[in-house]
Amino acid sequence: MTYRLRSHWIGLVLLAVSIAFLVSVPAWGSGYLKRTIVEFIYLLALAQAWNLMAGYGGMLSIGQQGWLGIGAYALVVLAEDLGINPFLAIPLAGLVVAALAWPSTLLLFRLRGAYFAVGTWVLAEVLRLAVTANIDWLGGAKGRSVRSLMNYDRFMRENLTYIVCLLLAAGGLAAIYFALRSKTGLALTAIRDSEPGASGVGIKVLRTKRFVYVVASGFTGALGALIYANLLSVSPDAAFSLNWTAYVIFIVVIGGVGTLEGPIIGTAVFFLLRQFLFGFQEWSLIIFGGIAVTVMIVAPQGLWGLVKQRFDFELLPVRRRLPARLITEPSAVRAADRLDPA
Amino acid sequence: MTIIYTIINGILLGGLYTLFGTGLALTFGIMRTVNLAHGDMIVFGSFMSLLITRFLGLPPFISLVVLIPAMFLVGQVLQHALLNRTLQQGVMPSVIMTFGLSVILQNAMLLSFSADRASLPIGSLATMSLPLSGDFAIGVLPLINLATAVLVLYLLHLFFRCTMMGRAFRATSDDPTTVELMGVSSRQMYALAMGIAFAVIAVSAVFMGARTNFSPLDGPARLIFAFEVVIIGGMGSLKGVLAGGLILGIAQALGGAVNPAWFQLAGHVATLLVLAVRPSGLFPETIDRT
Amino acid sequence: MAVLEVEDIHAHYGLFHALKGVSLEVASGDVLAIVGANGAGKSTLLRAICGALPVTGGKVAMNGSSIQNQPAYELNALGIALVPEGRRIFPSLSVEDNLVLGGYRGRKGHWTLQRVYELFPELVKRRHNAGLDLSGGEQQMVAIGRALMSNPELILMDEISLGLAPIVVEQIYRAMGDITAQGATVLLVEQDLSRAFTVAQHVCFLLEGRVSLRGVPSALGDQEMMTAYFGASV
Numbered sequence: 082m083t084y085r086l087r088s089h090w091i092g093l094v095l096l097a098v099s100i101a102f103l104v105s106v107p108a109w110g111s112g113y114l115k116r117t118i119v120e121f122i123y124l125l126a127l128a129q130a131w132n133l134m135a136g137y138g139g140m141l142s143i144g145q146q147g148w149l150g151i152g153a154y155a156l157v158v159l160a161e162d163l164g165i166n167p168f169l170a171i172p173l174a175g176l177v178v179a180a181l182a183w184p185s186t187l188l189l190f191r192l193r194g195a196y197f198a199v200g201t202w203v204l205a206e207v208l209r210l211a212v213t214a215n216i217d218w219l220g221g222a223k224g225r226s227v228r229s230l231m232n233y234d235r236f237m238r239e240n241l242t243y244i245v246c247l248l249l250a251a252g253g254l255a256a257i258y259f260a261l262r263s264k265t266g267l268a269l270t271a272i273r274d275s276e277p278g279a280s281g282v283g284i285k286v287l288r289t290k291r292f293v294y295v296v297a298s299g300f301t302g303a304l305g306a307l308i309y310a311n312l313l314s315v316s317p318d319a320a321f322s323l324n325w326t327a328y329v330i331f332i333v334v335i336g337g338v339g340t341l342e343g344p345i346i347g348t349a350v351f352f353l354l355r356q357f358l359f360g361f362q363e364w365s366l367i368i369f370g371g372i373a374v375t376v377m378i379v380a381p382q383g384l385w386g387l388v389k390q391r392f393d394f395e396l397l398p399v400r401r402r403l404p405a406r407l408i409t410e411p412s413a414v415r416a417a418d419r420l421d422p423a
Numbered sequence: 424m425t426i427i428y429t430i431i432n433g434i435l436l437g438g439l440y441t442l443f444g445t446g447l448a449l450t451f452g453i454m455r456t457v458n459l460a461h462g463d464m465i466v467f468g469s470f471m472s473l474l475i476t477r478f479l480g481l482p483p484f485i486s487l488v489v490l491i492p493a494m495f496l497v498g499q500v501l502q503h504a505l506l507n508r509t510l511q512q513g514v515m516p517s518v519i520m521t522f523g524l525s526v527i528l529q530n531a532m533l534l535s536f537s538a539d540r541a542s543l544p545i546g547s548l549a550t551m552s553l554p555l556s557g558d559f560a561i562g563v564l565p566l567i568n569l570a571t572a573v574l575v576l577y578l579l580h581l582f583f584r585c586t587m588m589g590r591a592f593r594a595t596s597d598d599p600t601t602v603e604l605m606g607v608s609s610r611q612m613y614a615l616a617m618g619i620a621f622a623v624i625a626v627s628a629v630f631m632g633a634r635t636n637f638s639p640l641d642g643p644a645r646l647i648f649a650f651e652v653v654i655i656g657g658m659g660s661l662k663g664v665l666a667g668g669l670i671l672g673i674a675q676a677l678g679g680a681v682n683p684a685w686f687q688l689a690g691h692v693a694t695l696l697v698l699a700v701r702p703s704g705l706f707p708e709t710i711d712r713t
Numbered sequence: 714m715a716v717l718e719v720e721d722i723h724a725h726y727g728l729f730h731a732l733k734g735v736s737l738e739v740a741s742g743d744v745l746a747i748v749g750a751n752g753a754g755k756s757t758l759l760r761a762i763c764g765a766l767p768v769t770g771g772k773v774a775m776n777g778s779s780i781q782n783q784p785a786y787e788l789n790a791l792g793i794a795l796v797p798e799g800r801r802i803f804p805s806l807s808v809e810d811n812l813v814l815g816g817y818r819g820r821k822g823h824w825t826l827q828r829v830y831e832l833f834p835e836l837v838k839r840r841h842n843a844g845l846d847l848s849g850g851e852q853q854m855v856a857i858g859r860a861l862m863s864n865p866e867l868i869l870m871d872e873i874s875l876g877l878a879p880i881v882v883e884q885i886y887r888a889m890g891d892i893t894a895q896g897a898t899v900l901l902v903e904q905d906l907s908r909a910f911t912v913a914q915h916v917c918f919l920l921e922g923r924v925s926l927r928g929v930p931s932a933l934g935d936q937e938m939m940t941a942y943f944g945a946s947v
Contacts, residue, residue, distance in 0.1 A: 141518050143459070188695055191702040194514040195457035196658070198522075199650045200698075206647060207691045214684050323643060327526050334519055363530040370527035377516045377523075378508050590814045594803040601801040604765065606789035606818035606863060 103247060107240045115239050119246045119311060121348060123304050126250040127325070128332040128344040130304070133257050134297040136339035137266065138290060139273035141198045143326050145301050147205025150320035152178045152302030153309035154212055154219060160229045167229050168245050171306040178302025182295045189294075190287065202323075209321035224316030231313065242311050249307060253300045258341060260296075269293060324366070331369040334376050337383025346384050428559050429680045430673055435561065437672025438569030439634060442627035443645055444652025444664045445575060446620035451658055453596045453616040456506070456517040460525040462646030464621065467528055468494060468628025469637050470536055473543055483543040483629050490625040498621025502614040510610070525642060532639035543632035568630045572668065575623060576661055583661075592616065644687075651694040657704030666705055670697075716741045716867055716898045717762070722771030722781070724754075724761045731757045733922040734771065739867070739915075744889070744899040746913035746930075748906055750942060753919040755902040756798050759869045762900070763795040764788040775867065790818040792866035796873060798902075800856040802844035809840045811855050815862030822864025823895045829858040832888050850881035857885065861892065868892065869900045874908060886912060906938075920944055 134140045155174035160167040192200040268289045271279040280286045309315040336347025358365035475486035509516035552560035583589035591607045599609035656663025678689020715738040724732040732754050739745045760766040764785035773781040833854040874882040903909035910930040918926040918941035926941030
């Protein structure tokens with residue numbers, strides 16, 4: 082127990098140090114450093130949103146690029162057409178996406194497992210086609226630029242983007258962390274492991290899943306708005322690109338599906354590899370794909386899973402643990418009841 | 424009259440989609456998983472046929488003699504070497520692995536064949552047609568395609584109904600644990616099923632390459648068509664695949680006739696409509712195993 | 714000559730130690746009944762013998778050659794068939810397809826589709842019905858017939874009377890005579906002791922994963938059997 086408590090403290094100290102570092106960056110960091118950190122953080126946050134939905138909730142979406150793209154376009158519409166302050170429009174874009182994601186579950190949740198995955202992909206395609214078809218309003222295949230952001234001078238814009246990114250990611254990640262530690266987190270894990278079992282103990286399966294899907298998608302949408310606020314223009318092929326989901330899945334899989342620490346490691350690995358393979362887009366995707374396949378076979382629990390297994394160590398514990406004395410006998414007897422009724 | 428021509432064109436297009444959907448319906452029906460690299464494998468098959476055509480000087484349809492057994496083998500190896508290893512862990516590993524494979528294939532093909540569009544040289548067959556009335560004619564190639572799709576489905580139907588191995592496949596689909604008590608290895612069945620699905624992919628690849636041009640990044644769209652065929656027809660049902668293929672083809676043709684930009688969108692909308700009204704498709708067959 | 718020799722086998726479900734060193738021998742043509750309370754390990758024993766569950770220790774041999782931890786589908790080809798608990802009929806296959814599939818490995822012998830229909834005439838008129846549509850008794854007949862179609866040397870039957878009407882149980886047990894008459898050796902797990910004793914030459918009691926008593930049914934005393942069934946505290 083003391084070991085586990087100590088690892089928890091290490092986690093908190095690391096967290097505090099990183100927050101202090103991140104908050105101080107605008108005071109002294111270069112534009113390049115800020116952009117790199119923004120990119121690191123939004124990838125990490127996208128990965129955590131997917132991880133919440135797939136790793137904890139068992140909803141294997143490969144269509145989150147659809148919500149990312151809608152978020153980016155919501156930013157354009159809110160900031161350019163409705164004249165809302167673009168930095169305020171970023172979280173609002175998340176709300177817009179959440180409002181659209183909710184009704185989509187009415188159809189998507191009719192599909193299960195692997196079919197749900199392809200269903201989300203079809204939905205993302207529908208969203209992309211719907212946006213591309215609007216040549217006059219949304220610029221068709223060429224897209225539109227976010228002019229209202231160009232009114233800020235560069236230094237100001239970079240700092241504001243950086244701060245909005247920090248706030249958004251911190252808010253989102255904290256929400257995910259506390260949601261997972263709450264009853265919703267337990268319910269979600271129960272649903273992932275067995276839907277009939279979960280509904281048998283009174284969990285409102287559909288409501289919980291829907292809540293998680295809508296939150297994760299809204300968060301993804303807000304991040305999409307942030308990403309394209311950073312890039313100053315948005316086009317459908319880039320914003321709705323399957324590569325977003327590919328990156329996110331590789332990050333989560335490499336780090337460890339269903340852990341909060343895994344995606345941090347995954348994002349770091351992803352960054353290093355991408356830096357190393359800069360200019361070789363195809364090769365880098367081949368390598369990421371190869372790593373994801375290999376990880377699934379060799380160590381499906383990912384890099385962090387290996388560490389955790391080796392050292393029984395969690396920096397950001399979300400599981401409730403049983404006291405050791407309860408773990409051995411009774412659960413063994415329960416397992417026996419389940420498997421050998423004769 | 425135009426609307427009838429449009430529907431006929433849709434049906435002929437549906438022949439191709441039926442072939443796309445057959446492979447996916449097979450693997451889902453037996454293993455309850457979806458190979459997300461299905462579309463990329465079709466594109467891969469088209470490129471392989473192109474290579475065979477180019478280097479052995481065979482016409483594309485003769486290249487099937489080499490391509491079908493080769494793809495059958497690729498499918499078996501994929502199942503044995505990768506997917507069978509993670510059967511105990513639910514659908515997540517297979518979804519992620521085949522997604523990874525899809526990304527690998529797309530980019531490997533981009534590196535090998537560049538992003539330019541290619542097509543299979545089929546000579547005069549491309550333009551041959553049967554005149555139906557003064558201003559309307561049916562292409563011979565789409566007709567052969569539709570007939571092939573129906574034939575493939577009929578042969579598979581006979582195989583599953585009337586042979587011992589077909590029974591073993593259906594039993595594996597019902598209950599992969601109990602089937603082992605009958606002397607059937609479910610892993611071997613899975614590998615064979617993937618092999619058969621890939622053999623069908625080879626056939627659809629040649630027809631796709633002959634009818635349209637293709638490029639390395641076309642895979643996801645083909646997967647989505649195949650998926651829509653299966654959703655409309657009913658999961659894992661072979662009967663439904665034909666219906667699903669034709670409905671998708673007709674929907675796209677009608678949508679495209681109204682506005683060329685609505686071609687794909689109309690197919691998506693048809694799928695979503697079926698999903699809303701009959702979530703298990705028009706001819707559901709697979710028993711839910713959860 | 715023993716068809717089946719089981720020597721000190723162990724099996725686990727996760728952390729749970731389900732079989733703690735069970736040994737037994739079955740002679741050719743014998744019917745051995747395995748009895749015991751819920752959770753004693755009866756089904757586990759059958760599943761371990763036929764390869765459906767890995768054995769974590771000990772030895773299983775058939776006709777003198779070791780067979781433990783071979784997969785179930787290989788053991789079926791060697792002549793071991795399990796009639797599983799809960800019958801496990803393939804719901805989308807017809808009765809006939811279920812039966813024919815039982816002969817997948819093509820072992821030759823007395824049992825053919827025709828002979829199975831003679832053993833269970835009720836199935837003839839249901840031959841084209843899906844497994845899904847059968848009554849419990851019909852399902853049990855299909856399950857037994859399906860196992861016979863592989864012409865097994867050793868047939869393992871798990872709770873074949875569970876949940877069935879007495880008249881159906883009667884009918885199924887009558888078939889047992891024909892099955893053993895063809896030379897098959899039977900291992901029978903049965904809750905209904907008196908029923909088991911009518912067909913079994915030998916009986917073996919399991920208690921908490923161990924053999925607590927074995928012998929010829931007529932030679933065992935009531936008190937002895939009570940203790941072997943419920944444990945020493947009764």
